[in-house]
Amino acid sequence: MExxxxxxxxxxPEVDFRFDTHxxxxxxxxxxxxxxxFYGSIIHQLRDYLAGCGDGTTITVDVALIYFNSSSTKMLxxxxxxxxxxxxxxxxxxxxxxxxxxxxTIGDFGSELHDDFTxxxxxxxxxxx
Amino acid sequence: xxxSLQIMSGMRGFGPAEMPRAANLCRPVPMVAPTDTNATVRExxxxxxxxxxxxxxxxxxxxxxxxxxxxxxxxxxxxxQELHEHKSCVAFMDGQPLIIExxxxxxxxxxxxxxxxSNALADGFLVVRGNDFLGxxxxxxxxxxxxxxxxxxxxxxMQSIDYASVIQRAMLHTSQELLKAExxxxxxxxxxxxxxxxxxxxxxxxxxxxxxxMADCTGHGVPGAFMTLISSSWLAQxxxxxxxxxxxxxxxxxxxxxxxSLGQIGSRVAxxxxxxxxxxxxxxxxxxxxxxxxxxxxxxxxxxxxxxxxVTTHETDRVxxxxxxxxxxxxxxxxxLTLQQNDLLYAATDxxxxxxxxxxxxxxxxxxxxxxxxxxxxxxAAEQAAAIMQEHGQYQGQHRRRDDVSLFCLRVQ
Numbered sequence: 001m002e003x004x005x006x007x008x009x010x011x012x013p014e015v016d017f018r019f020d021t022h023x024x025x026x027x028x029x030x031x032x033x034x035x036x037x038f039y040g041s042i043i044h045q046l047r048d049y050l051a052g053c054g055d056g057t058t059i060t061v062d063v064a065l066i067y068f069n070s071s072s073t074k075m076l077x078x079x080x081x082x083x084x085x086x087x088x089x090x091x092x093x094x095x096x097x098x099x100x101x102x103x104x105t106i107g108d109f110g111s112e113l114h115d116d117f118t119x120x121x122x123x124x125x126x127x128x129x
Numbered sequence: 130x131x132x133s134l135q136i137m138s139g140m141r142g143f144g145p146a147e148m149p150r151a152a153n154l155c156r157p158v159p160m161v162a163p164t165d166t167n168a169t170v171r172e173x174x175x176x177x178x179x180x181x182x183x184x185x186x187x188x189x190x191x192x193x194x195x196x197x198x199x200x201x202x203x204x205x206x207x208x209x210q211e212l213h214e215h216k217s218c219v220a221f222m223d224g225q226p227l228i229i230e231x232x233x234x235x236x237x238x239x240x241x242x243x244x245x246x247s248n249a250l251a252d253g254f255l256v257v258r259g260n261d262f263l264g265x266x267x268x269x270x271x272x273x274x275x276x277x278x279x280x281x282x283x284x285x286x287m288q289s290i291d292y293a294s295v296i297q298r299a300m301l302h303t304s305q306e307l308l309k310a311e312x313x314x315x316x317x318x319x320x321x322x323x324x325x326x327x328x329x330x331x332x333x334x335x336x337x338x339x340x341x342x343m344a345d346c347t348g349h350g351v352p353g354a355f356m357t358l359i360s361s362s363w364l365a366q367x368x369x370x371x372x373x374x375x376x377x378x379x380x381x382x383x384x385x386x387x388x389x390s391l392g393q394i395g396s397r398v399a400x401x402x403x404x405x406x407x408x409x410x411x412x413x414x415x416x417x418x419x420x421x422x423x424x425x426x427x428x429x430x431x432x433x434x435x436x437x438x439x440v441t442t443h444e445t446d447r448v449x450x451x452x453x454x455x456x457x458x459x460x461x462x463x464x465x466l467t468l469q470q471n472d473l474l475y476a477a478t479d480x481x482x483x484x485x486x487x488x489x490x491x492x493x494x495x496x497x498x499x500x501x502x503x504x505x506x507x508x509x510a511a512e513q514a515a516a517i518m519q520e521h522g523q524y525q526g527q528h529r530r531r532d533d534v535s536l537f538c539l540r541v542q
Contacts, residue, residue, distance in 0.1 A: 070479065104495060
């Protein structure tokens, strides 16, 4: 299937899903006026892609978000939930969680994801940008 | 010499109730008939220095537009004047100018002009009603009208939102007054990002104490404000019916009511279903027993006990109120806290802690908030709140405000 690329805007993140090399990246900030509309088709395409991934596939997900509002948070949960479901049926999913080491908000959110989506290989990556 | 020079009716003004149309763009311009010669056209262009284009009209039917620059450059070429001066003016006419029907909306007309291949923005366009010529419109007038229209629309929307803010503030005012009277050493900051917002608070007085709720509804701006009205009226009703002593139950009631009133129960077509709700912290300050019972949905309580060195953050349940993913019978958990004189209690919506800023472009964060609280613990609550908001504003700096911000501070008496 075709790769998905959306450039970042002031209130939406850069989406760089390279389905052909199994590398997915989200970067920037997320507080679009209508988060469901923004993430709807992204998650739809992700699900289609995951449906075609068999055992033995390793998907690398790089997330470097510095801000997301509550409605985006719900959509991000749907995103990680889809990945987690794939991981429970044998796809290997590595989640690289990038954040500033001083950013406790993003750091804490990462820990919550780690607790909630246990099938993901979570890597906390506090790096100074 | 006969010319069919006529002056068309002037541009008509339009009242606020009347949507302007392409007909309103018609300028009073001279026009010529196909029987008129190029000499007449030249004279008209000489007489009317501001004239960009001249319409050619046969009876009531528009044939085309003679554009000044095309006409003049054609006539300037060798022998052209001698050859064409006494011939019909259609020679240098653009026979396919942009034609716009009189009843076309201004927005649509602007789109047609922008998309036209005949450079209608610079040269003008014909306005017709059916087959009848009405007049010539020009790009500059069109732009001015679009800008006025946009401004009028923005003004109308802003006035509407400003008034909505009067209503929203009135709703919060009662609680604000109650706080001042019942808990004098307390402060409630409410800062919507966009005039109105999705945060709200509600305070109510009971025989043995005071109930304080802080909530952050999904979204901000107008949709957020809708949510605050729905939520706070359901909460007020539930409080009246069940009393303040069981905040967890109140969260449960609000959850059910929101899901019912927004139809977030059962299956609906995806995308059409509302998936809205709120994060909240409900606090029942029982002054008689000096105990606080509180329950929260994704909103922590910060406590700085008298004599303690640091702030303790009590996380609450990680389940939001009212959302599709929250079960209709979900039960939140009550927690209790013994209150001692000079204990400090704080609640804030995530707009405060998640604001981006500072030298590293990262969120303000809970740690920074906690350190700040310790630093200003000796001030009265109102001064503490002001100091925190000032620090927060400095941290935000040139960054955009990301969300609505609310903060509650209370010193226990």
